[in-house]
Amino acid sequence: MSKELKEINLLVVDDQFEVLDVIREFLMGEVNGIFLADNLEAAKEILNTQALDCILLDINLDGENGGEVLSYVKEIESNSDVSIVVVSGVIDDNFVQKYQDHHIKMVMKPFSKNELVSAIKQVI
Template identity: 30%
Template sequence: MKVLIIEDEEEMLQNMKQTLEKEDYLIETATDYDSAFLKIGVYDYDCILLDISLPGKSGLEILKELKKRGISDGVIIVSAKNSLDDKLEGLHLGADDYLPKPFHMAELNARIKAIFRRRNLQGDTFIEIENLKIDIENRIAFIEGEELLLNRKEFDILFYLASNKNRLVNKTALAEHVWGDHIDQTDSFDFIYSQIKNLRKKLKDHQAQVEVKAIYGIGYKLVSL
């Protein structure tokens, strides 16, 4: 899962980042309006954690711009401002949830997962395709009840493709979602090809009834056999 944290308080930013990275989220950060839109304008996120009290333009201005641009990334406002007016305006502008500071990191994690399930999986905690079952909460994949041993990136690729079953996923979008914006520094997609190759072999060895199909020069999609 790919999350953007927009927060100018360094200690809070690092605390959220380190906690969510332990949950195997891919985390990117921004500290103000301009740096946030450098990322939002280029990359898609499963969830944006947004502080209202930012230097210069406020977090509410970011929400207004998201709405104006038609960007539908999930948004949780995480702010020390806990007035009813702020909450109502944030939700009116398109935020999915509002979590006042201070909060427990476990609650933040639960809210992120709830938004992802609601927006992408109709509230389910599992994805089931043929004889493949993915436990989203525990990051485990099974074939006919037997665990499929995957490394972190293999699981992220399988989860992302399964969330977009039968849809063509551009290889650049896949790389950005699984590896983050630092892929801009690479000049090839060899790091994707090796992970896809290993994932395909594991699916085949476990007699999965799905496969990762390559669309030459464009990307990949998960299809039933």
């Protein structure tokens, strides 16, 4: 993709409002646009209506599987080449093996602003 950070539109998918707030604070003014979703349905709605460059995705979403977003995003032509950064407190080996060839960066919670920005820059 090779875009500058300030040019990108970003979707953050996490079921913890505190995490959404922290990420928004970290990236406000750093990226072009930030869209927030606290569940799969909200994420799918944003994916259907917005052109995105990167998704920050928690894979454990209060009983839902964030990995479904990865499958869903490939079905949407306008977002099929979106970059993914998985941001999670628990990343199991099965998930890593399943998605390791999809150019997905993984960041463990808790994370710093520098870790998050660095991961985004690596995938865009």
